[in-house]
Amino acid sequence: MSIFEQYESLLRAESPVALATVIEGPNIGAKLLVQPHGDPVGSLGHPELDRVVGRDAVAELEAATSGVRSYGPEGQITPEDLVDQPTVRVFIESHALPPQMWIFGAVDFTAALARVAKILGYRVTVCDAREVFATRRRFPMADEVKVTWPTPVFDEHGAELGPRDAVCILTHDPKFDVPAVQGALATRVGYIGVMGSRKTHAKRMERLTEVGVTGADDINRLMSPIGLDIGARTPEETAVSICAEIIARRTNRNVPSLRDSSGDIHS
Numbered sequence: 001m002s003i004f005e006q007y008e009s010l011l012r013a014e015s016p017v018a019l020a021t022v023i024e025g026p027n028i029g030a031k032l033l034v035q036p037h038g039d040p041v042g043s044l045g046h047p048e049l050d051r052v053v054g055r056d057a058v059a060e061l062e063a064a065t066s067g068v069r070s071y072g073p074e075g076q077i078t079p080e081d082l083v084d085q086p087t088v089r090v091f092i093e094s095h096a097l098p099p100q101m102w103i104f105g106a107v108d109f110t111a112a113l114a115r116v117a118k119i120l121g122y123r124v125t126v127c128d129a130r131e132v133f134a135t136r137r138r139f140p141m142a143d144e145v146k147v148t149w150p151t152p153v154f155d156e157h158g159a160e161l162g163p164r165d166a167v168c169i170l171t172h173d174p175k176f177d178v179p180a181v182q183g184a185l186a187t188r189v190g191y192i193g194v195m196g197s198r199k200t201h202a203k204r205m206e207r208l209t210e211v212g213v214t215g216a217d218d219i220n221r222l223m224s225p226i227g228l229d230i231g232a233r234t235p236e237e238t239a240v241s242i243c244a245e246i247i248a249r250r251t252n253r254n255v256p257s258l259r260d261s262s263g264d265i266h267s
Contacts, residue, residue: 003033003042010035011095018057018094020044025088026073036061044090048075057092062162064096098123099164103142104150104180105171106133109195112235113168114141116243122166127153129176150176154183163190166246168226170195178207185218191246193226201225223249225258 001009010017010033020032027045034040034057043050052075060066071077071088101117103110106128114124118141126142127150128134134147146153161167167184169192171177177194181204184192196204201224213219227241228248241258248255 003031006041007033014097016061016095016097018061018092020053020057020090020092023068023089023091025086027088032057034058034061044088046074049073049088051075052077053090053092057094060092060094061096062164064094064099064164066091066093068092096164099166100125100161101166101168102127102153102161104128104167104169104176105173105195106130106135106138106145107170109170109235109238111139111141112239113170113242114139116236116239117166120243120247128171150180150183154186158183158187161187161189163188164250165189166191166193168193168195168242170226172196172200174204174207177204178211181208181222182211182213185213185221191249192221192223193242193245194222194224195226196224198225223257223259227258229256229258 007017007019016036018034020034022028022030022044030042030044032040032042032044032050032053034054036058040050040054044053049071052071056069068089068091071090073086073088099122101122102125103113104127106126110126114126117124124142125144125146126134126139127146127148129147129149131147134145136145139145167180167189169177169180169184172195181192181194194201194204204224223245226245227238228245230241232238232241245255245257
């Protein structure tokens with residue numbers, strides 16, 4: 001199977017893949033097919049160049065970006081290494097999977113958040129241990145509805161979460177939200193939001209401390225109360241405030257999160 005046939009097959013299967021092509025320098029037109037796991041296919045002309053470009057292609061996939069990068073013919077990347085060496089310019093075209101949003105708690109706010117997240121391109125999974133509430137009928141906009149406790153979900157799929165993904169915990173049940181927070185903190189997920197008033201969050205932090213969540217870095221990852229301080233009241237408004245906070249955190253924008261404000265959440 002040729003590199004183009006493999007590329008087409010991976011695209012049709014919606015698997016994350018990047019295609020690196022030399023667009024300037026030696027071996028122009030050479031290609032390297034890269035996936036997050038497994039050996040690359042093809043070559044750009046030198047094993048070390050293949051290694052460095054493969055590493056960068058995985059980084060482009062994680063960020064869901066494409067771009068042109070410059071190297072030496074043997075993978076050199078610093079200006080000193082490139083003295084008297086031809087420059088190899090490589091276009092890395094990445095095809096990343098949609099970002100994921102896991103929503104824990106089959107509550108009224110969940111349906112609104114799932115709808116807004118789908119508009120933004122997320123693959124949405126709703127999880128709740130209560131079979132009567134976690135149904136496709138209640139959440140038809142979700143890609144998947146799981147009747148389960150949080151721990152098995154994170155044990156099985158937590159390694160899939162990365163900086164582009166989000167975990168939103170909308171339940172107020174300590175038997176559910178504490179393991180959900182623990183599970184989320186054990187991943188590389190970029191956003192962890194937890195619903196509740198300031199009083200509720202204070203009690204939640206006491207329970208998290210009891211189970212060993214005490215590190216400042218972990219605590220700083222939790223956005224609770226969840227969402228931006230925009231005066232949201234309805235489930236739909238709250239969903240907008242949550243998704244806006246996710247975008248702001250991802251793009252490093254300084255915005256008024258409820259977590260960082262004081263006073264009542266609803267005026």
